[in-house]
Amino acid sequence: MSTTTTEALSATTLLRFATAGSVDDGKSTLVGRLLHDSKSVLVDQLEAVERASASRGQDAPDLALLTDGLRAEREQGITIDVAYRYFATPRRRFILADTPGHVQYTRNMVTGASTAELTVILVDARNGVVEQTRRHAAIAALLRVPHVVLAVNKMDLVGYAEKVFAAIAEEFTAYATELGVPEVTAIPISALAGDNVVEPSANMDWYGGPTVLEHLETVPVSHDLAHCHARLPVQYVIRPQTSEHPDYRGYAGQIAAGSFRVGESVTVLPSGRTSTISGIDLLGKPVDIAWTTQSVTIRLADDIDISRGDLIVPTKDAPATTQDVEATVCHVADEPLRVGHRVLLKHGTRTVKAIVKDIPSRLTLDDLSLHPHPGQLVANDIGRVKIRTAEPLPVDSYADSRRTGSFILIDPSDGTTLTAGMVGESFASPEPVKDQADEDGWDF
């Protein structure tokens, strides 16, 4: 291999995506095929699966064993947790958050979707859009995953009929659009037979769009910086205090959104002090401009008091600070979240004390209806909360910035991650209209 090939390989981009599907929709088969056909399943892994399958008395290799990594999962034949898988084509690298389909694992899909730029939602062509499909679409919308792929699977079992596909695609797209999903790409596939997963299907010449892999390879991943508020959560203050660098003082962090330029006027929150960027170091190398997800060190013209947890923003585009945070949350812990709960809230690089003031509503994902004042949220519940923080926080709306609009709640007693939060309005934000009693219990 020549050096130029090496360079070309390392210049590919990275796409993070998540899969969602009900138990028998063929998610494992789709994942298996993507891994297998991109040469990411190697001989010794296949041999291990064959050995394990044979020792269980199975006739054929059980490809689910490729992805079910834990003892309990293999014993019970279920997937209990998010796993991350890796594969690559010459055009792009992929990180796949492989999330279980069971409804009780809503939190796992939320976890996978939080870092995903694309979600593949599988449906069975024979069943069409079902409750679970609507849940998956709602979570993708809530987490603001930029791209949604509807993979209509098992087309081989409906005679590869265009009419079946078109009806499902239309119904799903209408639903997702209503939720605010910005882009839906529907693809008719058979994961088992391989139609339109990696290779175009000979059985569906009426379909003119990309295969799943082709779409994954070409979907744009970068952000439109012009419309992003620039944000740098300060992680760490770098002060060498050596003879070589006696006065160096840099504010290290990963740019959460937008871009920063040398010479720009910036404000430090929550203190509100202002200064000018005198230098940006990109991992040791000075640059004039740096942008989102780059880890940088910013130097300022004035010696002002800045520490971990502060947020550096452009002076002309600073968010308001608040001690009253309203958000849509997904509760991820087994212990319920209740009104009056004292918690820690981690936002960016800042962790503050907080108290749950109110839980105005809980969302029913099936029909997107709101239960008013549920009193508590249990594991996998999605609801609205009002939180009072001990210190002012510069929060953005999650709709504007997935990174500075998100937070987690932590149990101060044992460190458990309790809740994932998204600040501001969402499709789940309107107050509940009817004040019905909550006597029918939890409905998902």
Place this chain on the structure above:
Amino acid sequence: MTTVAEAATGGEGTATPYALSHLDALESEAVHIFREVAGEFENPVILFSGGKDSIVMLHLALKAFAPAAVPFSLLHVDTGHNFPEVLEYRDRVVAAHGLRLHVASVQDYIDRGVLKERPDGTRNPLQTLPLTEKIQSEKFDAVFGGGRRDEEKARAKERVFSLRDEFSQWDPRRQRPELWNLYNGRHAPGEHVRVFPLSNWTELDVWQYIAREGIELPQIYFAHEREVFARNGMWLTAGEWGGPKDGETVEKRQVRYRTVGDMSCTGAVDSDAATLDAVIAEIAASRLTERGATRADDKLSEAAMEDRKREGYF
């Protein structure tokens, strides 16, 4: 705007100048993880074996805090059967960067009678006790490991910040969900957090990054002549550690190592890849995973890695 199966717009998806290359994205993420640990923990340590993953970890840590020094010390679990070239490399790197190195020695534990040599001669499982006791005695609260999720399917489930109890045990059912890049490092006294900044890297990413950054490696990663013998389908280096046994014959072959570990269970592969480019080409074309090709201990049982991780192994 939603359409049915509309072809993706924007061509390659790399059109804008603001898309990071996959190596830049992985590097930035790893640096973010190092800085989070530096900001939130009292006494972190980097596990450093002199293998390529720990070498890349150290390189990333050096970049994360430049021009200041790395605010972490290093910890090497020395099995007593390490390759001399790797120990020499380790000591040279530690000296060059003015770092502090802790060593937990398996041989010490065997000499004191605390650990017993296994009949199969492998010392990999013996590393767990010296490692966990050193973590406790030095009160390390964050321990960086070079583990990657692509290595093994139990590791595919591993979090970036992974809580270990006071016995250093991993409980996959008690893992914290990891949302966005908001890592939760809270832990009780006596517990610690294992941190995996290379979680999202693959073997090929590591090699491409080594090539891009011009990082020096121990020479055993490149093709060289070596006296080896075959055991369990792998080429092991002959030596005082206990090989070859009766019936095993030593021969001279041109080999290189894909991983670096204990001599008794780390195999070499036949190779004429003497440069980084040749190594990358070889890995890209390989039909075997790095562990499948070179690690005997992972073949012990279907859940070998999970079981060892539960006990506190890295």
